[in-house]
Amino acid sequence: MTKDKPPTTEIVKGSKEHLGYIFSILAENLDKDEYAYVVAVMQMLFIGHDFYCSPDGFELVNMSIRAKEFVKKKETKNKIKSRQDNVIHIKP
Numbered sequence: 001m002t003k004d005k006p007p008t009t010e011i012v013k014g015s016k017e018h019l020g021y022i023f024s025i026l027a028e029n030l031d032k033d034e035y036a037y038v039v040a041v042m043q044m045l046f047i048g049h050d051f052y053c054s055p056d057g058f059e060l061v062n063m064s065i066r067a068k069e070f071v072k073k074k075e076t077k078n079k080i081k082s083r084q085d086n087v088i089h090i091k092p
Contacts, residue, residue, distance in 0.1 A: 011017045027035055044051075053059035
């Protein structure tokens, strides 16, 4: 399974199969140390560790939004520049 191709069977969000699919996406895109860090934090969140964030969860949500924006900036930085700068104009 890759993130580009959805699984062949219908997976219901919130199910055990959906969670397994998410773990497979993480495993494909992270090296083993990064995967271990992410899964460890998910386990800590599951058992109730608050990471000294506000009890309502808004700090945690804001941190995830900021991280997503960082990923978007990183992706746009790596895009190929337009090829129009390489066009040579020949005047008659």
